[in-house]
Structure formats: structure tokens, C-alpha cells
Amino acid sequence: MIPQSANLFRVYNNLMLVTENLAVINFIAIIASMKFIVMKYNRKVYKNCFYDMLVLSELLGFYAKDLENAKVKEDIETMKQSEKISNRMSIMGNVLGLGTVVIYMIQRFFLIATAKMKGLERIFVFQSLFPEIFKVTPHYELVCLSQLMGGFMITTCYVSVDSLIYVLIFNICAQLQILRKELNEVINLLGIQQCPDDFQQAIRIVVRKHEHLNWCVKTVEDSFNYCFLVQALLSTLLMCFQAFMTFQAMAISDNIPVNDIVFLIVYITVVMLLIHFYCYMGEELLISSSELSDGVFESNWYSLSSRNIKMLTFIIFRSRIPLQLTAGKFNVLSMETYANIVKAAVGYFSVMVQLETGRQQTD
Template sequence: MEHYYKVNEFLLSSIGQWPYQKKYSKLFFYGSTVFLLVTQGFLQTGGLIAARCEPAIFLEALPPVMISLMCIVKYINFIYNADKMKDLLDAIKSEWNSLTEEKEIEIFKNWAYDSRKSTLMYAGAVYGSLVPLMISPIIPFFIDLIPDNSNDTIPRLTMFHVEYFIDVDKYYYPLLIHSYFGTMAYITVVVAIDTMFMVYVQYACSIFVILGHRLENLVRTDILMVNANPNLIDDEPYRKIIKCIIKHSDAIEYAHLIESANSVSFLIQLGINMICISFTGLQSALKVDQPHEAFKFASFTIGQTFHLFFESWPPQRLADESERINEYTMRAPWYNTSLRCRKLLQLIIMRSRFPCQLTAGNFYILNLQNFSAVVRSCMSMFTLLSSTQ
């Protein structure tokens, strides 16, 4: 377990939210993260308020503030539901210790490996999208190093439009370093919590796949069963199906726990995502004559779209795997089981007709179909905003 979830442990520990983290380490990283989130958010909000009378600057400062708000929502939700998050992780740990069959262990390891790979890919993509944003403030510094540079009036840039309430030119480099650390804290919150959400969901998927494997192997013989009403003590498939029903109920309950721990947070994030995609897309279009600025906001847009996709893709896989139980049950050698077994199989079939779905606020279903609908809505909003300029 430690091998597959080591990256998730490192990311959550760096923001003080790993459930098994040592007390003093947890307090230190938690305090550092809160300090950076609060100070960075305060300065960005101050810059937004200061620019309220200048529409162009206001529109430029709005997306970073909205993204910061989304990160804070994630962090607060994770802290508020810390007990549920720990219960979800405890279930994974318990499953690692309970599996004994080689094929089931292999299935579980494959899904855990997929979670690790997805975590690394998502972290690389999100941190990579941050590079243009972090490079733009230091471009003037490198230009100043060019010999015989005739342009002596290059303004010093900041990562965002902020209101520092002090002399920015005098304390430029300390403030720039603070903005770098603050931005890294926000991004780490996003990556740590999103990837852990993906781990939870893919664990639930693995349980449905293991359940399907058990259903397909209820009877390990091709000989037709003559006695349809054997003694209960001799009916091994019946005992297996009872365990399958319990496992199915546990998987559904686990999915409901994921839903209850994240539903409200996803609703707020969805609204912020739509606003950010529209406004950053607008800014990149308006600043097409300033390539480095346009590229910065285009990377914002791509990053937010990718973030929305990453929150829709794991729930889509969960819905597919939970619905596939119906298919596994149909392929099971039910004709070789007793009548009492067949009645229990009917219960599994009826329950699997309704896939496990994760929602945002119990009305928006997180899946790829709705993701494409949201992206289309954002493009429509972007078109509308562009026409008003």
C-alpha cells in the first residue's frame, strides 16, 4: 500500500492533511499552508478591490481570485470532512490486509498502480501549467542581463494584480518570493485533494471488478447441477453469493461516503470553474497582441478545463464499473446453482441496474457527458463576453 500511495501521502502531508501524519509534523505543515493561503488570498482580493474602477485590470485580476477561492473551498471541505476522509482511507487499508486470492490481489494492485500513474500525470500537468505564470515576472530580470539593452524602462511584473499596501518597488523580490510560495501552496492543495479523491473512487471501482470476478467464478465446474435444492450446508455457491451481496452493499456504501464528503464542495467548485474558464479564455483572446500574457491566461483556461475533466473522469469510471455488475451476473454460471442462489442473483441484478453516481449538490451528475455540456456552456459564455468588448 505504501508503494502505490506514497505520492499521495507526500502531497497530503505537505498540506498537513495525511490522516496518519505525526502530530507535530501535521501542525507545522497545516499552519504553513493556512498562512500562505490566507496571506496570498488577502493580497489578491485587495488587488481585485483596488481595481474595481478599472474594468480591464479587474477582469484580469478576477480569475486568480476565483481559483484561489476554489482551492480554499477544497481545503476547508477536506478539513471539515477529515473523519470521513480517514474512514475512506481506512477502508482501503483494510482491503489490502483482507484479500488472499491471487487474482483478486492482482486486480487490486492493477487499480492501485493506475491510481499512482494518474496521480503523477495529474501532478505533472497541473504543476506544468503553472510554469508560464511563474516565468512571466522574471522575464524583465533576464532582459536586464542582456548587454547593450536599450530598453531601460521595462516594468517589474508580479504574478497577479495584488495590493500589497507597501512599496512594491522597494520590497519587490521578497513579495515575489512570497507569491511563488503562496501559489505553490494553492496548487499543492488542488493536486493533493484531487488525486486523493481519484484514489478513493478507483478503489471503489476495484471492489466492483473483484465482485465481478467472484460472480463469474461462483461454480468452478462445467458439470450441470442435477439437484436444484441441495442441503444448505452443502450449498457452497449460496454462501459465496451471500458474501457477494455483502461486498456489493459495502461498495455502494463506500461510494455514498465519497459522495457525502465531496458533494457540496463539488457544487461550489463547478460554478467557480465555469466562471474561470470563461474569463481566462476572454483574457487570452483580448491579449492576443501580448503573446506572453495571452499564453499565461490560455494556460489558465486549459488548466481549469483539465481540472474539470479530472473531476468528471473518475466518477464516470465508477458508474461504468458499478453498472457492469449486471453483465458479470449474467455471465455467471447461474444454471449450475441452486434455486435459492438464483433468487439472490436476481437481487444483485436489480440493484446493479442503477449505477453509483457522484454528484455536485445532488443535482449535477459528475460524468463525461455533463463535462462536455459544461465546456459548451463556458464557450457560449466566452462568446457572449467577447461580443460585449
């Protein structure tokens, strides 16, 4: 990453090269490094006044227990459905992410082979600033090999952490749906039978489960909210830069290589898709947590005693504060946020086009 960043000082007056440098490797490396650091940090022991635990390991342990404890057919189906969604998102993200790297590597190795045949200066897999000694065999081949491996490692780190978050959050959404059904059944069965002790005990269990799910979401939120913020900001710039590179390539030449067009389109699609997954995940969490109170209204709550109805009001009031994932603690991840990110990227793209057009006219 350091040689790639150092190369910015050499190409600072070429907006096209600066854009390519930032979009292809630097921004992706920043996001991947931040996710890796967060994962390493949250593997440490988390201490409070009651017990010590490994934060992410504990969350994965709860996920495994939820799978084991699901006995009712409807609950199992609900969890399978959420697992299917998270698996599809993970597979799609990994395939498209690694596919983008493969397309880029093929494109760059084609350019390297062309430069070698024409006797031009050697170029690296990624834009980099190295001393001249690294352009001599075997140093050059070792640098290219290390950049090739680094590209795949960064991409794997970039998308694999997302897969973990998908699994955790969609499992929480499934548990909220199951809890909503349990609340409905408690009211309809124990409430109508006028068993105050059993009813209150069952409500306590529901409240404890709800608070446990609140804690799980808060843990994920506290661990990754700054990652969400950085990825949202840089994804906006990545979409803008890649669109600008596509526009410039089409404006400069009428015969653009097909592999260039394919890479640019796939790259933009992957960036938009990954941030869309985050926002979709946040939207589903908002909906699932807000609908918990519907389990009360869908039941025969009017048959309960006034004392038991008062107990339910606390659950209703708590569910009015929906669980949510945020980018930096201030911007809620939702489909509205995704729309704002796309609009911002389009706005920045138009500004860059205007600046480049004005510069060309001045020259």
C-alpha cells in the first residue's frame, strides 16, 4: 500500500491516474485493513462487572445455540430462510469481489506482456513507485507476485468480514420474528387461561430474550459502526471515480478494449452491491425490531386483565425504539441511506466531469 500511495506524488497532476490509483487499490486497502483491525480488536476479552467474554466468539456461540434450540418447524423454517439470505449475499459478494480481481489481473498482465514485446518500461500490477532496482529480474517478478497475492488477500478480507456480519444480523432478525410469534402465543394461551404466575413468568422470558437480542445488535453496532462509516464514504467516492474513469476512457478513445469496459462495469456493480447489502441488512433489522409490538396487537390482548395489559405496554414502548445499525453512530443504514449514497456519487461525478472539461478547455 505504501508504494501505491507514494506513486500519487508522481501522478498528482494527472486526474485520470490519481483516480485509478485511489479507486483500484488504496481505498479498498483502507477498508480491508480497518475491518481486519476491528476483527482483531474485538477478539480480545471484553470485561464488565459480571463476566469476561470474547465478543465476536460469544456472538457466534449464541448463533450456534439458536440453531440447536430451534425445535418448532416454523422456527426452523424462519432461521433457514434468514440463513439462506445471508449465504446468498456472502457467496455473491465473494464471487463478484474475487471475480473483479481476476478481471483486473488479466487486464494488467496483458498490458505487462504488451509493454515487454514493445520494449517499453516495465509496469507493475498496481500503480507503484519503486526504486529502479525493482524493475530488474528477478526483483520485478517477485514484486508482481507479491502484488498479485496482496490483491487477492485484500479482497478476501474485504468481503469475508461482511459475510460474518450478514450471518449475525440476519440471525437476529430471525430471532425477532420468532420472539414475535412467542409473544403472540403467550398472550393467547396463558393470558386467556387466567394463570397470572405462569403468564408473568412467560413474559419475563420474552423480555429477557428481547434484551439479549438488543445486546447482540449493540455489540455488532459498537464493533463495526466506524467500518460502516468508512465503507459508506469510500464507496461513494469509488462509484464516482469509476464512473469518471469510464467516462474519460470513452471520451478519449472510440476503440476501448472490451476487458476495460467489463472491468469498470463489474467494479462499479460490486461496490454498489456491497453497500446495498449493508443498507438492506439495516433495513431488515429496523423492520423486524419495529414489528415486535405487532405480536401484541395480533393477539387477543383485550381478554387480559388490566394488570397484564400494563405489563405488555413496556414491551410495546421498547419496540418503538427500533434496533438499528449506523454509520459512525449518526447515519442509520437503510435503503434511504443507500439512495442518498448513490445520489451523492452521481453529484460528485458531475463535478469531476465539469472540472476536467474546464481544465481541457483552459489547456
